[in-house]
Amino acid sequence: MASKHPEEVEDLHFRVLKYLQDNPDLSQRELARLLGVSNGKLHYCMRALIEKGLVKLGNFANSKHHLGYAYLLTPKGIARKANMTSQFLKRKMAEYEALHAEIAALQAEVEGQRQTVKRTTH
Template structure:
């Protein structure tokens, strides 16, 4: 159970880092919506990433675009995201292979049932 929770947490951290790298000016509310998590859960995640030194909060209130705050990946955050990318990909490929096998088994089962139903009595 704990390993599943850890995988979900790692996936969330990876997705947050990926989105922040692309959109450092995104608000926590929008980030939470895009990731399908509550604002509280995202806030907790952001605090963890900031405390680990992977993300820093920059104040850009004086910029002409009035961004306010931006979440910037630190060099450690960029390196961590790169290593997480490989782990994330391996995990998703394993999930894909397992799902593909399950689908093939269900297709064989459905085909077998159709043959039995169509067979003359």
């Protein structure tokens, strides 16, 4: 079975870009809390996004945290987020369809068991 690690990293990167697009003045600590990851994991993610040229650290006069910095999506980051949104949606739809099929199969199994119980008790 293939590792889910690359998908997990891609999902985290997507979620970070999504939050930052709407809230560029979030601190790493606030963002980590919102995403439910450790500060260290979020820091590592932010460094990767900055190194890839998807996010840049800019000055933001109204920032609510230290020294007025903000994490801004670059044009490349905005384009990548759009692509990631599409890929994320495809992956989640496939997961939904698989889960829906599994639920339908389990419901059919339960109904079959109920019918068997009814036949054997009557």
